[in-house]
Amino acid sequence: MKKFKKYAASKAGRDTLLSFGIVIAGYIYLQVMVATGNISSLLESLLVPICAYVIMAVSLNLTVGILGELSLGHAGFMSVGAFAGVVTTTCLAEAIPSAPLRLAVAILVGGICAAVAGVIVGVPVLRLKGDYLAIVTLAFGEIIKNIINVLYIGLDSTGLHFSLLEQRFELAEGGEMIINGPMGVSGVSRLSTLTTGFVLVLITLFLILNLINSRAGRAIMSVRDNKIAADSIGISTTRYKLMAFVISAAFAGMAGTLYGMNYTTITAAKFDFNTSILILVFVVLGGLGNIWGSIIAASLLTILPEVLREVGEYRMLIYAILLIVMMLFNNSPLKARLLEKRGMKQMSKLEKNGKEGA
């Protein structure tokens, strides 16, 4: 018990407990609401997307908050995961009859494919810094979207066929198109549920919080705080930048699979620049490097536009105003004073200790 108290008092412990607490409480609340039928059908349709966006926000926070590099192409990795997941579940439809297991395999494949995309994008991009890096990630996000937009994949008894730009293969009798170019995917069976989403959120939190509180995590944060100093104490900054970027992409891929398997039709256009920015907004509003902040921001801002449908055409106006208010609070003297108080407490304690020592 004493050990637990000490753990809860440390910053790492507090963040971990808060993050898991929020997610578990949210899940229980939603499950009770669903079970008692107190949930609107609108909100019910948002349950899986909320989970997916929470994972997206937490994973982007790894790049933006922990590594300190602005990435504007996160939705690109999400789409890689979504489409890789659809192809996997379609191919494995007969091999693995159990839907949850098939989804788990699809999520894993989605994560791996997105990680590979992360390496391909990361190697050239991470040579750049700051604004330049942000702009190039934006470009890569668009490139990924456009490639998937012209991708044709079909499955028949002879195996998997694919081509770019136009459909250059004929499917045998009984074959089906999985990805049909700009038309995307249609007629997939929906496999994602709130519980799978919840489990995936927990796994993501477990791994990312573990990473932050470890040797690799400290190395990543040291690159953010001072690259030259990190180099000077023997940390390969390129390696850890790439590591953070690829892990971030992998989780975005898994979130993408989860998201994609929640709909019967998906198109690459869904994962455009706007989605990347939306996720960045979650991260910035939740606080850079603050994992539980990302969870709250992602959930609230996913629900908000839907709840605001009641006010009709003023919806986006109110949404925008709320964003501005939250931003103002984040930079307000009120919050600064709160933080300052914490810093001052440390300072005054230091002085007291010094006097006692003298």
Place this chain on the structure above:
Amino acid sequence: MAMLEVTSLGISFGGLRAVDELSMKIEEGGLVGLIGPNGAGKTTVFNMLTGVYRPTDGGIRLDGQNLIGKKPHDICKMGVARTFQNIRLFSKLTVLDNVKTGLHNEITYSLAESLFHVGSYRKKERAMNERAMELLGVFGLESVADYQAANLPYGKQRKLEIARALATNPKLLLLDEPAAGMNPNETAELMETIEVVRKRFGVTVLLIEHDMKLVSGICEYLYVLNFGRLLAEGTPGEVLKNPEVVTAYLGE
């Protein structure tokens, strides 16, 4: 053989010759000062020694091994650690985590162990904590281990930077103006700390300094740079009497 051998080192930035024909030899266990007026090229020498800049001419050898063209983090692994003139701490990390980051290559475990907190994670983290606290103890920083590095007063930040550099277990420690911005009391304390560190960790020290009291108080040997060239070398007594050195510092 000297531990660090620098032979006719030179670097040009465009048309500017920042350092030219610099040769130095530092014996193991020595405490050597590198002094000179502002803009003489002292920090540039440090940046070449640690791989931040690549020299245009000359050679650097540490225990006979070539350092030219190596990456900064590889040079650190070979046993060279440094501090910076303008303090470069990991300001958002805690004091303890700053030192633990310095232990990055000393106590290691894999990425899988990082992600899942399995295997030797707990054991290695405990070892890291103990080693880091021990280092903080040398500098009297144990009581502030949980504070964010940015919240420390200036003098303690300087000490923390030295502790972090020592965490990498260096053979050669480069201190860039360790006494900058300190009052006479703090400087005196720092002189003691440097002596303690040298004895306890058996590390060779090369330091850049402006404070003549500190330099003549602890350095065994001095190199004086002026406009990128070696102006004089010798024991502090000899060098500080050298008329050319006096002129460089005070003018004609």
